[in-house]
Amino acid sequence: MTNRDEVLNILKGFTDPATGSDLVASGMVRALSVEAGEVRFVMEIDPARAQAMQPIKVEIEDRLSALDGVSKVSIVMTAHAATKPPPDLKAARPAEPKGPQKIPGIDRILAVASGKGGVGKSTVSANLAVALAAEGRRVGLLDADVYGPSQPRMLGVSGRPASPDGKTILPLRNHGVTMMSMGLMTREEEAVVWRGPMLMGALQQMLTQVQWGALDVLIVDLPPGTGDVQMTLAQKAELTGAVVVSTPQDIALLDARKGINMFEKLGTPIVGMIENMSTHICSNCGHEEHVFGHGGVAAEADKLGVPLLAEIPLSLNIRVAADGGAPIVVSEPDSAQAQAFRTLARQLITDGNA
């Protein structure tokens, strides 16, 4: 099917005789829409030139009609007004609300953040989501990590989300969790180089155009660090709070502190910290080892005056389960590791955060 870019490319091939630049660069093409096989736009020109432009208009109509899937081409020529800016179709819509907004149908939004990459934020998000579902909550999981989306793999879902009407996006669902990943909006082999405004637009779409249904809680698995996605989320959506995941190492903690600082500045409540890879229990001999140190996150949480919500052990089974598409909470529900996540979920529900 033809898309907007293809239409624009064709229009760029035509020259505006008055200015010598192409039709798109000259600014005369307005309100272009490509929808259900119909290409529509306005050509804004000086009325004195209307006649001279007529053959160009006809030629454009022929070229666009020949495109794959195009059934109708409507080009309207309007007089350009030198004194008044052209009508901005967007201005007809209600003004965009300022400040963080509640997303209709979603009771709570819980952001899962980490200062540093690879501390297990996605593993915690996936297990927490299925643990909340096991408690009977209606749970959504938004994987907002465009650079390394991992939720499709962790929840064992594949395929691209459908958009039957071209406006709303149908999320995927597994293990009782409704899931959408920003990574599913790009092709797998595509290197993602998204600028701030694109990220902001994509995140906004994920929040408002995905058919989440009625949710008790939407968990947002954020990218690591303190970047555009974190800022946009906190500025656009009314967040119940943020949970910060860290390993006990000093360097991870230092970064976690930065993350907490950012949320405080943005006015997002810190629900608490989670220590991941807290302790390692050897699956052969039962010996307990503190691979990344011990108690670091507890001490830090204490210092910052935020609760330590959970200590999740470093466990081969957690990794294997996550890699296999069935988080440990569903694949080994009776294990101590699964219970750690179930306890965390119950705590969040009790406190009204999930």
Ligand SMILES: Nc1ncnc2c1ncn2[C@@H]1O[C@H](COP(=O)(O)OP(=O)(O)OP(=O)(O)O)[C@@H](O)[C@H]1O
């Ligand atoms: N408690 C744990 N025990 C064992 N392995 C774990 C644990 N938590 C996470 N892992 C493993 O560590 C790796 C990184 O985890 P994960 O992808 O969840 O981190 P992340 O913080 O989301 O990373 P990213 O920065 O890519 O978003 C994964 O292979 C995961 O299976």
